[in-house]
Amino acid sequence: MGHGGGGAMSAELVEQLFLPAFRSRDGETPVELADAAVLELCGSRIAFTTDSFVVRPLFFPGGSIGDLAVNGTVNDLAMVGARPWCLSTAFILEEGTDLAELRRVADALGTAARAAGVRLVTGDTKVVDAGHGDGIYVNTTGLGLVPDGVDYRPGRAGPGDVVIVSGEIGAHGVAVLSCREGLEFDTAVRSDTRPLHGLVAAMGRAGGDIHALRDPTRGGLAATLNEIARDASVGVDVRERDIPIAGPVADACSILGLDPFAIANEGVLVAMVAAEDADRVLDAMHAHPDGRDAAPIGEVTANNPGVVAARTGLGGERVIDLPTGTELPRIC
């Protein structure tokens, strides 16, 4: 089933199954949907998030499930502006999993956590019968502290905002896919997995009004922009030409008939920034090693609420959909 693809179907599961089931006692649905929840606790604002990792293969060019498990959760915290503080980690192992492989995953996870500057503070391990799992699944949960004055939420995106992407898109999805499928392209593509809280902190220090941040993981840029358009009831107009994408990634997408906008990233963020502050924030991003390729790619508009449109190289304006999970041609 396509429910895990990060596109229309997973959104459907959340909205129609989980949210109604998770209503609180006073009938309200859980807090605003974002990468992480921000909660008041003893006068501090705590960011809290969890994520599970099921990627296959476990190791791929540029990273591993261990890197993703740390960086993915760290980035979810970073997207609400939090400074990541600590992580828990849980493993679900299939009976018979190779211990040497598990050790490599654990090492990678530890290395990534040290690199990101977060502590692994608690954890859990479960073993399921052979045939009931697929080797190694990892879950991490993260806590972080949101500094005073920081308020990044999709709902704050508003008409006039400049849409900025922090780097070249599509690398992670293509790297994993080509590794899994044993595809060889002329140039090997490496995953972009990396922690982004350093970049976010640098952006914050620039002093501009950043309205929203998102990391376009599953479902790619297309899913993320559509979610923002929907949640903030705004239109998003991007310029296809300005969206940074590495040549080999574009080539691989073209060969496989994939839409680079719908491909997962693990080291890129999208920012919605007040127009007058965009240059300042961009300068700060360019000065940071993880934001060297940052580029303004479009604007938030009041026309077409809920619709993401891309001005194409040909001068047209094409609608970018929420990916449905499968590539079905619409062309008749």
Next chain:
Amino acid sequence: MGAGVPVRSRAAPQESRRRRRLTVHGLVQGVGFRPFVHATATDLALSGWVCNDAGGVVVEVEGAVRAVEEFGRRLTADAPPLAVIDQVEATDVAPRGEAAFTIARSRCARPTRPARTAVSPDVATCADCLRELGDPADRRHGHPFITCTNCGPRFTIITDVPYDRPATTMAGFAMCVACAREYADPRDRRFHAQPIACPDCGPRLEFVAPSRLVHAADEVREREDALAAAARLLLNGGVLAVKGLGGYHLACLATDAAAVSTLRRRKRRGDKPFAVMVADLTAAGRLASLDREEAAALSAPSRPIVLVERRRDCRPVLAAAVAPHSADLGLLLPYTPVHHLLLAAVGGDQPLVMTSGNLGGEPIAADDADARARLGTLADGWLRHDRPIHIPCDDSVLRVVDGEPLPLRRSRGFAPLPVALPLPVAPTLAVGADLKTVCALGVGRSAWLSGHIGDMDDAATLRAFTTAQRHLERLTGVRPGALVADRHPGYRSGQWARRHAEGRPVRTVQHHHAHVASVMAEHGLDGSEPVVGIAFDGTGYGTDGAVWGGEVLIADYRGFRRFAHLGAVPLPGGDAAVRRPYRMALAHLWSAGVGWDQDLPPVAACPPTERRALAHQLATGLGCVPTTSMGRLFDAVSSLLGVRHQADFEAQAAIDLEACARGDPDGLAAWRGRYTFAISQPTSGSPLIADAATVIRALARDLRRGVPAAAASAGLHGAVVALVVDLACRARQAHGLRTVALTGGVFQNVLLARGAGRALRTAGFTVLRHCRVPPNDGGIALGQLAVAAATAAE
């Protein structure tokens, strides 16, 4: 419309003097109906009044009993040429004894019940107006906005009903004394002609040229100068934006190779053919050999673009870039006074390229500011005017097959004329499909179709869709209580429907079922008996999640059963498979077990890295969906035969393959039986499967033997015709059905439409083919309405 119109009458006491109220439904506004009523009543010495209301035209006549009776007869028998009367309701009322017959003010707009007032489509300049246009003694000599009750803009300038000047974009032009006199004179041809104007009071033509191609000043406001400057720009090889009825065109000399190439490059049009406007039928006859039906279609009041076979000895010689690789030429005749004057200014025998003012896939530019923004870099100058276009409407396109029209795009000149529905429907909006989108508003027995909106890939089209749909609601006064969309989960039209549902139900109809229902509906079938629906197109979402498009359905309006389909092959990589037909060719070769050897054109056309990745995709199913599409088979064979490997637009490879076969006129007969689809039935009760692998293998073999592409292409066409007949015969045997409906974009192919039609008739079938809406996805909305009508009660 004559004697067959139903007249409902309620008996009234017999008196020597009688007053009767007649309510006329149908296309009766904007066609000179009230002047006609006035003239008829006056002629019969009747008193009373006539007025438009949102439901039609209401008349009360009073006078001698015989005269009143005679009036009722003439009302339908002598109605003006553009009027279409659906129904007349007549009631006797108490005499009031007024002295004269008058035209009363229209009754107020919002109808109390679903309105059935038909708004007229736009109508080409009539012969009377043309005569005045060319008559130096006439006060409208050379007037670019000459119209009368029999011609001129309608649909595109009407902002609301009832149709009266204040409800048009002419509202801002105050009539001069002379025009007002004509407007008020029941004996005048311009009596109540809403867009009436003259040089003293009408819209102004102007030429705006930011370009150095023109030596005159930048802005010329004088009428003659505007036309002269525009003509000079064209003769100097420039590209001119011309404001027409439903939007802007881009024009250039069709004989000027450099100008045509410039336009093509600027419009980023790829190889898509341009339409050519010529002054008259004589000029058309020098470019193409026209039969009687084609000539009639070209000069009809709707003035569509007609695709005709071009003459080899065409004069003057058109630039090759007008319609590269095409056996056909899209011709059209002038339909506004501006066109007539412009062609005359350029020189009567100069054909002009006339292509919609837009970039590929976008809706036509109609708003002046929008045109300036979007065409700014495309045109060297503008010939425009200050009569606003309220609703954009692109040119209609048709071709003639076996003496019958085959619409390819139903738009200007037809929209918003309703198509009759075979069953009544509660107010429903059908949103169509995603390409060549048309939406339709159904109420009662009428389906009100919008003009051609465009491809929903485009954000501007999405906005145009909303506008078109609102305009339809306004003209009909109908607020749909339900919506119906295609079943494809990714269609934007469907997303639009869900986003705008506001609590109303959104039903879905399978794509090919809608295609079949569409052709059934336009032929008025009541649906009591199913038909054999042959729906061949590029892509439609199947009930099994696969991409369908080579379907034989046993269908009525209520449902369908899949009787047969093409064997499934993998469609690798979504839209990439459509844009690069060589991928489809390699998929078909792979499915047919033919090795990818370098001597085969699609193998050579596919870069080695892509070929390796493609082999992997086909072997593992990565990014592949199964497809039974006939359109994609044509794409594949087009690439296999080396005709076209990459497509700028949907179906381009297939269209070129048809042109290739037509290059060998004898090939169709000679190669008829050369290739055959193998038909099998995996399990009893499951659909029959027509396997293209046998055809693909034979084509590859012939290609290697040096058989020319034209002959092989003719052979494929023959094989598809034979397949259609074979499957129809099997359906007749199994289900006793004798009516075959041909539908889907593939039947725009004239060889297939003609070949299958004739062969089926010879085999004893009744053949239904599209003649009012297109076989392509422009016809889907009508089918969706018909299905909704039949199934709403369930």
